[in-house]
Amino acid sequence: xxxxRAEPHDGNTDGVSxxxxxxxxxxxxxxxxxxxxxxxxxxxxxxxxxDLVPLVLTVNGRRNALEVEPRWTLLYVLREKLGLTGAKPxxxxxxxxxxxxxIDGKPRYSxxxxxxxADGHEITTVEGLMQGEKLGQxxxxxxxxxxxxxxxxxxxxxxxxEGLLRKTPHPGVAEIRHGMxxxxxxxxxxxxxxKAVQHASEIRK
Amino acid sequence: xxxxxxxxRPHSLKEAxxxxxxxxxxxHAGGTDLLGCLRDGIVTxxxxxxxxxxxxxxxxxxxxxxxxxxGALTTLAEVAxxxxxxxxxxxxxxxAASAASPQLRNQGTLGGNLCQxxxxxxxRGEFHCRRKGGEICFAMNGRNEFHCIxxxxxxxxxxxxxxxxxxxxxxxxxxxxxxxxxxxxxxxSFFVDxxxxxxxxxxxxxxxxxxxxxxPAPVTQMRSSYxxxxxxxxxxxxxxxxxxxxxxxxxxxxxARIVLSGVAPIPWRAVxxxxxxxxxxxxxxxxxxxxxxxxxxxxxxxxxxxxxxLTQGIVHESLMALRPE
Numbered sequence: 001x002x003x004x005r006a007e008p009h010d011g012n013t014d015g016v017s018x019x020x021x022x023x024x025x026x027x028x029x030x031x032x033x034x035x036x037x038x039x040x041x042x043x044x045x046x047x048x049x050x051d052l053v054p055l056v057l058t059v060n061g062r063r064n065a066l067e068v069e070p071r072w073t074l075l076y077v078l079r080e081k082l083g084l085t086g087a088k089p090x091x092x093x094x095x096x097x098x099x100x101x102x103i104d105g106k107p108r109y110s111x112x113x114x115x116x117x118a119d120g121h122e123i124t125t126v127e128g129l130m131q132g133e134k135l136g137q138x139x140x141x142x143x144x145x146x147x148x149x150x151x152x153x154x155x156x157x158x159x160x161x162e163g164l165l166r167k168t169p170h171p172g173v174a175e176i177r178h179g180m181x182x183x184x185x186x187x188x189x190x191x192x193x194x195k196a197v198q199h200a201s202e203i204r205k
Numbered sequence: 206x207x208x209x210x211x212x213x214r215p216h217s218l219k220e221a222x223x224x225x226x227x228x229x230x231x232x233h234a235g236g237t238d239l240l241g242c243l244r245d246g247i248v249t250x251x252x253x254x255x256x257x258x259x260x261x262x263x264x265x266x267x268x269x270x271x272x273x274x275x276g277a278l279t280t281l282a283e284v285a286x287x288x289x290x291x292x293x294x295x296x297x298x299x300x301a302a303s304a305a306s307p308q309l310r311n312q313g314t315l316g317g318n319l320c321q322x323x324x325x326x327x328x329r330g331e332f333h334c335r336r337k338g339g340e341i342c343f344a345m346n347g348r349n350e351f352h353c354i355x356x357x358x359x360x361x362x363x364x365x366x367x368x369x370x371x372x373x374x375x376x377x378x379x380x381x382x383x384x385x386x387x388x389x390x391x392x393x394s395f396f397v398d399x400x401x402x403x404x405x406x407x408x409x410x411x412x413x414x415x416x417x418x419x420x421p422a423p424v425t426q427m428r429s430s431y432x433x434x435x436x437x438x439x440x441x442x443x444x445x446x447x448x449x450x451x452x453x454x455x456x457x458x459x460x461a462r463i464v465l466s467g468v469a470p471i472p473w474r475a476v477x478x479x480x481x482x483x484x485x486x487x488x489x490x491x492x493x494x495x496x497x498x499x500x501x502x503x504x505x506x507x508x509x510x511x512x513x514x515l516t517q518g519i520v521h522e523s524l525m526a527l528r529p530e
Contacts, residue, residue: 051209053212069209070210070211070212070253071206071207071208071209071210071243073207073240092244093241093244094237094240094241094306094308094309097306097308100308103311106282106311107307107308107311108308108311108312109237109308109309109312111240112236112237112240112241112309112312113236113240113312114212114233114236114240114253114255116212116214116255117233117236117255117257119214160307160308163307164307177439178307179307180307181306181307181439181440182305182306182307182308182309182440
């Protein structure tokens with residue numbers, strides 16, 4: 001049952017990858033919440049079809065025709081409707097930065113953006129920074145510099161770094177700290193994150 | 206989770222103010238404050254009217270008289286990065302750059318920044334306080350380290366905006382539109398003192414929005430700055446801050462505007478300080494006396510007397526930094 005509710009991007013079925021396993025856990029949790037009629041922890045309310053409105057969302061260069069409720073945030077639609085789980089729900093009030101995506105190349109909080117407000121704009125998530133099967137340069141720099149511990153904030157950190165470097169290709173340390181100030185890291189990997197952004201700035205073309 | 210809402214995105218100002226005249230509607234500019242308020246039930250509209258389709262309300266342009274017109278939907282990042290604003294309206298550039306985080310500055314608008322709701326934890330929390338139509342201001346006897354030391358009556362919020370004090374110091378005006386037309390008022394008279402009406406922070410009526418912010422042509426010997434102290438270096442609201450606009454005549458201050466942030470329910474003109482500076486050379490003694498006068502009428506609550514010293518210090522430092530070479 002869980003599998004059918006999973007994202008449109010169906011994974012390989014022989015063997016369960018770590019990612020599919022996590023997806024299944026996530027969906028199972030959601031369904032349990034619905035069944036028990038408990039208040040949902042996040043935005044995962046079932047859609048009331050009568051209230052859906054059409055939306056074309058351009059994400060990572062791909063156009064997606066969707067129907068959304070006006071109250072759905074971009075974060076919710078990315079994760080729950082498009083299966084792009086890179087952007088994370090953290091505080092869901094624009095403080096932690098785990099949900100950061102690029103909108104027209106600029107970092108923004110997808111938890112504070114209504115999906116309908118993204119109409120006509122180009123959205124880039126951490127998945128969109130991949131170069132085929134290889135990590136993008138900023139992602140690679142985070143790996144090289146060991147710029148995370150638990151990794152939960154990392155997609156948002158990577159996206160913020162990408163946005164910073166698009167605007168300021170060679171930032172100084174103060175500019176990096178300022179540019180990355182909208183992303184919290186609970187593990188406190190900040191020094192390594194600054195190094196990763198410096199490294200990314202060097203290898204980025 | 207955000208409760209159910211309807212949504213419209215009109216493409217003309219006329220349509221937008223018409224939509225907003227209907228009961229149960231609320232304007233959405235950048236949405237950074239609105240979405241939090243919707244989630245927390247601080248506002249409970251039936252319909253959100255997005256202004257993002259109003260392209261006339263975006264951008265920065267010179268006016269005929271040499272001033273500046275900033276569309277209300279111009280983002281804080283665009284304001285902070287603008288070359289002319291940095292050169293000639295420095296206080297505004299510094300305020301916009303010190304507001305919130307990069308992500309929020311890329312989304313939040315200047316007009317929205319002036320209209321944001323207070324951050325008082327009782328107002329934002331599940332307390333039926335005076336500002337929400339209740340009988341009690343919980344900050345009076347509760348936890349109040351982030352509340353006001355000036356102008357507290359009925360309610361002890363601080364106005365959360367950084368750009369507002371900077372714009373008041375720069376003598377900005379705002380244009381307001383409704384279904385009958387537009388009017389332009391000094392920003393200084395836009396904010397509502399809780400002694401007059403505790404349920405609103407500004408004079409906007411249903412069906413009204415700010416369309417643009419107007420800055421007067423800069424005088425040649427004008428210097429301005431905005432500085433704020435905060436609990437977190439990375440980003441935070443002001444514990445105390447000061448926007449200063451000084452017009453010089455040679456080495457003497459011709460006219461001063463001193464506007465405090467983080468310490469009052471509205472951007473707070475330190476009128477006594479402004480008067481103390483007029484006609485003076487900014488020597489050490491004048492600055493010390495001016496900084497002292499800025500906090501003379503402060504009335505702290507149980508936990509926020511630290512703001513008196515903080516404010517005095519920040520006014521002192523900011524004035525010293527603005528002295529002509």
